[in-house]
Amino acid sequence: MKQLVLAVAAGLVVAASAHAAPPAHYASLPSPFAPLSPSPPLGGGATSTSEGFRHHIAAKTSVDVSLDRDGSPFAVHATQRLDVRVLGDYFFTIGAPLLDVEAAPGSESTPGLRAASILWAGFNPGHRVLIARSTLDPAAAAPSLPLRVEVTPGRVTLVNTTGVTVGSYTADALVSPLVQYLAQLRRQVAHGQTPTSGGAYVTSKPTATGLRVLVPLRIRGTIGPRKVDALVEGDRLTLRADGAVRLTVTPAVPERLLDGTTAGLSGRRLLERAARAALTLARMRQYQTYLGNPDPTGPNETTYVYRSAARPLPPPVAAVVTSKRDWATTIAVAAGLLLATAAALVVWSRS
Amino acid sequence: MTRSLIRLVLLLCAALLTLTSCGGSSKATQHTPLTVVVNAPFSRSPYLGRTIENGARLAAGEVSANGIRIGDKTYDLRVTTMDTALSPARAVANMRRAVGEHAVAVVDEGTGIDASWRIANSAGIPIGVVFEGGSQIVDPVARPNVFRIAPTDHGIAFRLAEYLVPKGLKLALLHDDSDYGAAGEQALTLAFSQNRSSVAIDEALPSDALDLGPQVLRARRAHATGLLVWGRPATIAAALTAARSSDWNVPVFTPPTGSDPFVRQQLADHPGWVDGLTFASGRLTAEVGTGPFLTFEQKYESSFGVDRVGVKSSGRAVIVPPESAMYAYDFVNLIAAALLKAGSTDPAKVTAALNEVTTEGANGDQRAFNRHNHEGVVDDDIYFARFHGMIYVPVKDDPLSATLPTLPQTR
Numbered sequence: 035m036k037q038l039v040l041a042v043a044a045g046l047v048v049a050a051s052a053h054a055a056p057p058a059h060y061a062s063l064p065s066p067f068a069p070l071s072p073s074p075p076l077g078g079g080a081t082s083t084s085e086g087f088r089h090h091i092a093a094k095t096s097v098d099v100s101l102d103r104d105g106s107p108f109a110v111h112a113t114q115r116l117d118v119r120v121l122g123d124y125f126f127t128i129g130a131p132l133l134d135v136e137a138a139p140g141s142e143s144t145p146g147l148r149a150a151s152i153l154w155a156g157f158n159p160g161h162r163v164l165i166a167r168s169t170l171d172p173a174a175a176a177p178s179l180p181l182r183v184e185v186t187p188g189r190v191t192l193v194n195t196t197g198v199t200v201g202s203y204t205a206d207a208l209v210s211p212l213v214q215y216l217a218q219l220r221r222q223v224a225h226g227q228t229p230t231s232g233g234a235y236v237t238s239k240p241t242a243t244g245l246r247v248l249v250p251l252r253i254r255g256t257i258g259p260r261k262v263d264a265l266v267e268g269d270r271l272t273l274r275a276d277g278a279v280r281l282t283v284t285p286a287v288p289e290r291l292l293d294g295t296t297a298g299l300s301g302r303r304l305l306e307r308a309a310r311a312a313l314t315l316a317r318m319r320q321y322q323t324y325l326g327n328p329d330p331t332g333p334n335e336t337t338y339v340y341r342s343a344a345r346p347l348p349p350p351v352a353a354v355v356t357s358k359r360d361w362a363t364t365i366a367v368a369a370g371l372l373l374a375t376a377a378a379l380v381v382w383s384r385s
Numbered sequence: 386m387t388r389s390l391i392r393l394v395l396l397l398c399a400a401l402l403t404l405t406s407c408g409g410s411s412k413a414t415q416h417t418p419l420t421v422v423v424n425a426p427f428s429r430s431p432y433l434g435r436t437i438e439n440g441a442r443l444a445a446g447e448v449s450a451n452g453i454r455i456g457d458k459t460y461d462l463r464v465t466t467m468d469t470a471l472s473p474a475r476a477v478a479n480m481r482r483a484v485g486e487h488a489v490a491v492v493d494e495g496t497g498i499d500a501s502w503r504i505a506n507s508a509g510i511p512i513g514v515v516f517e518g519g520s521q522i523v524d525p526v527a528r529p530n531v532f533r534i535a536p537t538d539h540g541i542a543f544r545l546a547e548y549l550v551p552k553g554l555k556l557a558l559l560h561d562d563s564d565y566g567a568a569g570e571q572a573l574t575l576a577f578s579q580n581r582s583s584v585a586i587d588e589a590l591p592s593d594a595l596d597l598g599p600q601v602l603r604a605r606r607a608h609a610t611g612l613l614v615w616g617r618p619a620t621i622a623a624a625l626t627a628a629r630s631s632d633w634n635v636p637v638f639t640p641p642t643g644s645d646p647f648v649r650q651q652l653a654d655h656p657g658w659v660d661g662l663t664f665a666s667g668r669l670t671a672e673v674g675t676g677p678f679l680t681f682e683q684k685y686e687s688s689f690g691v692d693r694v695g696v697k698s699s700g701r702a703v704i705v706p707p708e709s710a711m712y713a714y715d716f717v718n719l720i721a722a723a724l725l726k727a728g729s730t731d732p733a734k735v736t737a738a739l740n741e742v743t744t745e746g747a748n749g750d751q752r753a754f755n756r757h758n759h760e761g762v763v764d765d766d767i768y769f770a771r772f773h774g775m776i777y778v779p780v781k782d783d784p785l786s787a788t789l790p791t792l793p794q795t796r
Contacts, residue, residue, distance in 0.1 A: 083743075083751050121788065123672045123766075125743075125751040135757070143765070146755030148741055153755045157765035159784040 058208050058235035063305075066219065066229035066312040069320050070198050070247065074178045076170070077129025077150050080326030089158065090119040091329035095336040097179070100343035101279055105183035105190070108345050110175040113138050114325045116154070116164040126328040128152040128166070131174035141165035152325075168325075180251055180321045181266075181283050183340055190257050190279065191272045192264075196249040196321055202309045204243045205236040207301035212308050219311055220292045228331055229315050234305050245306075247313045249321055250288055255281035255340075278342040285321040285336070288314040416452045416461040419730055421445060421717060422483040424476060424501075425494040425516075427468040432646060432692070433494060433709060437515055438466050439689045440710030441492045444717035446688070453724050460730065462489075462717065473497030473564075480504045489732055490720045492713050496564065498522050498531065506530045509733025511723075513716035516709055518640075519568035525759045530736050532719075532759040534712040534752065536667040540764030541640050542572035545613060545665050546580060548769060548783055549638065554611035555585040556638075557604030559624060561592035561616030569615030569640060585609040592620055601627035605635075612637045621662075622651035629658040641666040646694040646705050649775055653696045656775055663771045663780065667762045668789060669706055669748055675790050677749030678711070685710055691796060698775040701795035711747040715761065718744045719752060 072078070082089065093116055100109035115138075118124060129151050137144045145166040146153030152166050182193040215232035222229045250267040258277020265286060291311040296304060323334040423441050427434035445462035452459035465486065467479035476497025481504055483491050488510055493501075495517025505512050511530050514522055518538035523531050549556060558577065560570040570589070577584050586607035588600050601624060604612060612635055614624045621639050625648070628635055642648075643664030652658050670678050685707045692705040719742060724730065727738035743753035752761050768786040770777040779789040 121784070123750065125753075144758070146753075147757045148755050153753065155751065155753065156763045157785050 058237050060233050061203070061205070061236045061240060063215065063232045063234055064200070064202055064309050064312045064316070065231050066315040067231065067319065068316055070200050070313065070317050071320070074320045075129070075323045075326035076175060076178055077131060077326070079323070080126060080128045080328040082328035083125040088120070089122070089124055089329060091327055091332040092117040093323070093325070093327035093329075093332060093334045095323075095325050095334075097324055097336060097338045099176075099179060099338060099340045100345075101183055101185075101340055102345055103185065103342075105185040105279070107172055107176045107179065107340075109343070110170040110172045110179075111167060112170055112175075112325055113165065113167045114152075115140075116328070118158050118162045118164060119160070120158065121160045122158060124154060124156060124158050124162075124328075126154040126164075128154070128325055128328070130168055130325055131171040132168055133171055134169040135166050138165040138167040178324065180249065180285060180338060181253070181281075181340065183279055183281075185279070188274060188276050189272060190275045191270055192251075192253060192266060192281075193270045194248060194251055194266050194268065196251070196285070196317060197246060197269060198317065199244050199246045200313055202243055202245040202306075202313070203240040204302060204306060205234075205240040206238040207305040208235040208237065209296075209299075209301050209304055211235055212301065212304040213296050215308055216292060216296065216304075216311060219308075219315065223287050223292065223315070226333060229312070232308070232312070234301075234308065236305070237301065245310055245313060247310065247317050249314060249318045250286040250290075252284045252286040253281055255279075257281070279340055280342070281340045283338040283340065285318045287318065416449065416459050418461045418463040419453075419489040419724075420483075420486055421462050421464050421720065422479070422486070422488045422491045423464055423466045423493075423713070424469055424479045424483065424491055425466070426471045426496060427466065429469075429471040430494075432705075433516060434466075434468070436692065436705075436707055436710040437492060437494060437713045438464065439685065440515075440707065440713030441717050443685055443688055443710070444714040444721070448717065448721040453721055455724065455728055455730060460724070462721065469494065469496045471496050473500060477501045477504065484508045484510065489724070489730060489735060490717075492716055495519070495522060495535075502528050502531050509731065509736055511720070511732065511736040511739055513713075513720070515712040515716060517565065517568070518572075519564070520572065521568075523759045525757060532716070532739060532754055532761065534716050534719075534761030535709075536641060536665070536762050536767050537760060537764065538568050538572035538640070539575070540762070540767050541665045542569070542576035543764065544767040544769075545573075545638060545640075546576040546583075548665075549611065549613070550577075550580045550583050552611075554583065554636070555607075555609050556583055556611045556613050557586045557588060557607060557609035558584055559588045559590055559600065559604065559612060559614045559616070561590045561620040563592040563617050563620075565642070566590070566592060566616040566620065573613065573615060590614075590616060590620055590624070592617055595623060597623045597627040598631070600624075601631070601633070605631075605633055609635065611635060614639050614643075616642065618642050618645035618647035619651070621645075622648045625652060625658050625662065626655075629655065634661075637662050639664045641708075644708075644770070644777060646692070649694050649696050649703070656696065659772045659775060661771060661773075663769055664777070665767050665769050666708070667712075668750075668766050668768045668785070669708060669711070669792060670789055671746075671749030672788075673749045675792060677745075678706070678747060678792065681711060681714065681747035682707060693796075694775070696775045698795050703775050703794055704796050706792050706794065712761070715744065715746045715752045718746075719754070719761075 095114045098111040099107045135145050135147045142162050143156050180196045184191040253264050257275035260275040322336050324336045423438045425434040425437045442464050445464050449461040469476040477500045480501035491512045493512050493514050495514045514533040520539045523533045558573050560566040694703040696703050722742040722744050723735045723738035726742050727734040740756045746752040769780045776794040778791045779786040781787045
């Protein structure tokens with residue numbers, strides 16, 4: 035009897051609380067996959083002309099950026115390795131602002147050069163490695179680099195240029211699904227899987243808002259004698275340093291967003307964090323894919339190497355010998371000669 | 386009377402209106418012709434010449450159905466043929482005529498191209514080579530106007546080496562003294578340079594000899610366990626005859642000329658002699674299967690009829706799939722795409738645009754050139770097929786060939 039009373043009481047409490055809770059509506063969270071800007075990947079990304087099947091491709095790219103004295107990039111080279119699986123024909127175009135392209139050592143085929151793309155065509159007997167070393171137009175390629183280096187005497191500023199402001203929304207939301215979604219993102223990233231989209235159960239009217247998203251950058255290397263090992267999660271990092279820059283930059287997982295504690299956070303705060311995490315992963319994926327991968331779900335990895343270098347000198351201009359005389363002088367001389375001739379004729383005719 | 390007069394005037398007005406509107410319509414659909422020249426050996430190698438011409442005509446007809454719209458004009462492609470008779474001098478003279486006729490492109494078998502390309506290049510005219518595979522023919526830097534859609538000798542030789550060396554055969558490398566055979570010799574020498582132990586003997590064959598018995602006997606005495614014969618179809622037929630008539634059942638391998646109908650026609654009385662002949666060529670079908678090529682073949686046959694070999698297989702007439710026609714067809718389609726891309730009929734602009742366009746080929750594969758590579762058939766696309774009963778089937782002991790279906794070759 036006592037148990038029955040307790041059960042009924044508990045049921046009444048649940049019913050009452052359910053009645054009190056506002057209705058929750060499902061709302062999609064931003065995609066952790068869709069690019070937030072047209073570039074990167076450069077040149078609209080990659081395409082694969084499919085003949086009824088899809089190649090599985092792992093892409094690994096190394097971007098070499100040559101820096102001027104003040105840190106301005108004046109040359110950009112990208113070496114992309116495509117590890118292509120699945121037997122069959124392939125025809126890939128990798129968009130890029132190209133000046134030139136060649137096969138790199140170890141490539142099992144030779145890339146083709148077009149005005150705005152690298153071309154790969156052939157037959158894959160089951161596994162084929164395609165490696166292209168591209169010389170990119172620095173003016174077109176530099177704006178899509180993740181880092182800008184500003185060198186002033188005694189000081190080097192590393193500017194994270196991955197930032198972008200995108201549209202999102204804010205609302206009150208149920209906590210549990212958001213906690214689960216963040217855990218799901220964390221698991222997928224840890225296992226190297228492509229993160230999947232999720233949703234929230236909002237309990238108030240969503241309000242449009244803008245979110246500034248920035249990819250954390252892991253920066254290692256040296257500036258002159260000084261060693262650098264930093265995670266730049268903000269807009270910039272200024273270091274007291276002088277000398278040649280040699281830095282390796284990789285887009286890093288936003289661990290603070292994925293791994294930070296969720297305990298005690300309101301649904302609204304969690305919603306903002308989940309949206310930010312998804313958007314940051316989408317942005318990170320963009321910078322991991324500086325050159326496109328013909329397999330849209332294939333893994334991508336890009337390492338950016340910044341080095342101080344001497345800007346190649348322009349070829350010497352051939353010395354052009356120019357006459358110092360101008361038209362006025364020429365006309366005056368001609369007129370003088372004519373007058374002299376006329377005078378000579380007059381003198382001769384009277385002699 | 387007045388009513389009938391009015392009726393007459395109205396009728397006259399209606400007739401005039403119809404006439405003027407007819408005139409307007411014909412003016413609107415008037416197409417300006419652009420000439421595509423086919424420079425091929427029509428008199429000395431009629432099958433090859435005709436199939437190249439037919440492929441070009443088929444594509445030109447399809448393109449012209451809608452026309453190529455550039456600016457406010459619509460253009461047609463018109464095909465004009467010129468016979469090289471396998472003579473470089475005539476090929477060069479033909480190229481001068483093509484320039485004189487303001488051709489927008491030339492589809493070429495390849496004879497005499499080493500001299501004729503300059504003439505075309507001076508006018509900016511692109512040349513599409515659709516048969517000869519010599520490595521010197523195509524060079525995007527030195528010969529920016531020369532493109533090719535045909536398997537390269539380099540690719541065929543390396544694929545043959547890749548296929549044959551692991552079999553442990555001792556090969557007799559036989560080549561005839563034609564341009565085609567000489568280019569093949571160069572390619573084979575390079576391909577087997579790292580595997581000389583697989584070569585029993587190198588032998589040049591006179592291309593006009595009817596009996597190659599002595600040369601084949603020398604190969605046999607050199608303990609060759611395979612013949613790799615690179616030459617015109619007549620040479621391949623003569624080499625097969627010499628080997629088989631002396632009861633030497635040695636495996637014979639050839640470049641694409643091994644599949645030329647002439648070989649089977651010459652050996653029609655001894656169909657068994659053709660059995661086992663293995664040739665390397667560009668694949669006729671793509672990953673998607675036989676569909677695209679069979680569609681092309683149907684269009685080809687309904688326009689020009691069936692190319693019969695003149696022999697039978699299991700009681701049925703054997704036909705030739707239109708391979709060289711396919712390459713000419715694809716090149717003309719690329720020309721049409723390049724005209725659109727260039728937005729101009731200036732041949733030099735069309736040549737530049739050819740580096741930037743891709744079309745779907747007759748076999749379902751992508752056809753494309755680029756600034757570094759003017760080859761439309763990549764070496765990877767070379768497969769091997771073996772004859773049995775006068776028709777050929779892709780081999781099963783090569784990764785690419787094993788994936789390819791057999792094309793119907795009888796009617």
